[in-house]
Amino acid sequence: MSAFENLLSENTKLVAVSHVSNALGTINPIEEITQKAHAVGAKILIDGAQAASHITLDMQKLNADFYCFSAHKMFGPTGVGVLYGKEEMLNELPPYQGGGEMIKEVSFKGTTYAELPHKFEAGTPNIAGVIAFKAAIDFINDLEIDQIAKYEEELLQYATTEILKIEGVKIYGTAKHKSGIISFNINSLHPYDIGMIVDKMGVAIRTGHHCTQPIMKRFNIPGTARISIAVYNTKAEIDTCINAIKKAKQMLS
Amino acid sequence: METIKEIQTEIIEEFEMFDDWMQKYEYLIDLGKELAPIEEQYKTEDNLIKGCQSRVWLHAQQQDGKINYTADSDAIMTKGIIAILIRVLSGQKAEEIVSADLSFIDTIGLKEQLSASRANGLVSMIKKIKLYALALENRC
Numbered sequence: 001m002s003a004f005e006n007l008l009s010e011n012t013k014l015v016a017v018s019h020v021s022n023a024l025g026t027i028n029p030i031e032e033i034t035q036k037a038h039a040v041g042a043k044i045l046i047d048g049a050q051a052a053s054h055i056t057l058d059m060q061k062l063n064a065d066f067y068c069f070s071a072h073k074m075f076g077p078t079g080v081g082v083l084y085g086k087e088e089m090l091n092e093l094p095p096y097q098g099g100g101e102m103i104k105e106v107s108f109k110g111t112t113y114a115e116l117p118h119k120f121e122a123g124t125p126n127i128a129g130v131i132a133f134k135a136a137i138d139f140i141n142d143l144e145i146d147q148i149a150k151y152e153e154e155l156l157q158y159a160t161t162e163i164l165k166i167e168g169v170k171i172y173g174t175a176k177h178k179s180g181i182i183s184f185n186i187n188s189l190h191p192y193d194i195g196m197i198v199d200k201m202g203v204a205i206r207t208g209h210h211c212t213q214p215i216m217k218r219f220n221i222p223g224t225a226r227i228s229i230a231v232y233n234t235k236a237e238i239d240t241c242i243n244a245i246k247k248a249k250q251m252l253s
Numbered sequence: 254m255e256t257i258k259e260i261q262t263e264i265i266e267e268f269e270m271f272d273d274w275m276q277k278y279e280y281l282i283d284l285g286k287e288l289a290p291i292e293e294q295y296k297t298e299d300n301l302i303k304g305c306q307s308r309v310w311l312h313a314q315q316q317d318g319k320i321n322y323t324a325d326s327d328a329i330m331t332k333g334i335i336a337i338l339i340r341v342l343s344g345q346k347a348e349e350i351v352s353a354d355l356s357f358i359d360t361i362g363l364k365e366q367l368s369a370s371r372a373n374g375l376v377s378m379i380k381k382i383k384l385y386a387l388a389l390e391n392r393c
Contacts, residue, residue: 190328192307192371193282197330199368200274208306222307222327251279252329 012042020050023212024173025181076136080129099123183224191225197248261357268361281333288336291323304377313385347390
């Protein structure tokens, strides 16, 4: 937080921050960050791609100016997502793209744009994608996000306890408030090797730098292996995953 | 010296001995561990193969009309894969390397066993091996 505060000044226009880190799983204190950003007159944009299907979101309480997330990380289709913005902000923003359906009136004297949200939805939209996205959101709402968060927390705790039983495992991201992932390495084994072997055993984990090279550099590692937990996972699947990791370690050591 | 085709046949036969892909992976790991080391001076930025998710260095040297390759990787499975390619192509004539039909990769099913991005890495390795051969061939 102090590093953030050092960067923040009256000159700051926009603070952009992830709600949940995709590399470490840390839930950032975004309420506090939002308050601090607003205190110096900056706007705030929060990337909630790793949060939206995992933890409770309350836009009113949060008071962020912008909040975005992707459908494909919420069991929905690819290529579609949401940008939430406060109405006055969105009214202030000029359109970023021209096309059909976003124009109110066109003449040689000038052009006026359609009301929100049409102003930002130029051309033929991704209709099928948006309809499918709604089905994904309904799925989450039917299960209730609070219940999802509670269940996933249980799985995360269980998986963390179990993986730490494997000798040589180091977890990256051990914040008290975490969601969804365990990023780890085993001794000096390369995360790709671990990923390839567990893949053969039917376990899909992500390996690599997770597009967060600066943090990998900070830890001086080429990347990590990452277990991602979702509401559809079970404790039995965690066991399968841990056993696959044990087998990979044995094969590679 | 065996031909590229003969070595490929050998590798196909070796892989046929294994019943499942776990055993084939173990074999790849062994091949990776046995790969002759590359000289430290050749582990340069220029010798890194682009498109691989792990770091892979490849060095080529021409001797008596043949091209010799050495390589290394920080991931052992990747090292196993490049070790197989080196076994097939190192010590051959440039023109044969460039025109080599590496059908053994499909026959042993290596590519299908890799995820899309790792299969791309394999393609990059082959490309770099052939490019080195092409460059060295045209130099003399």
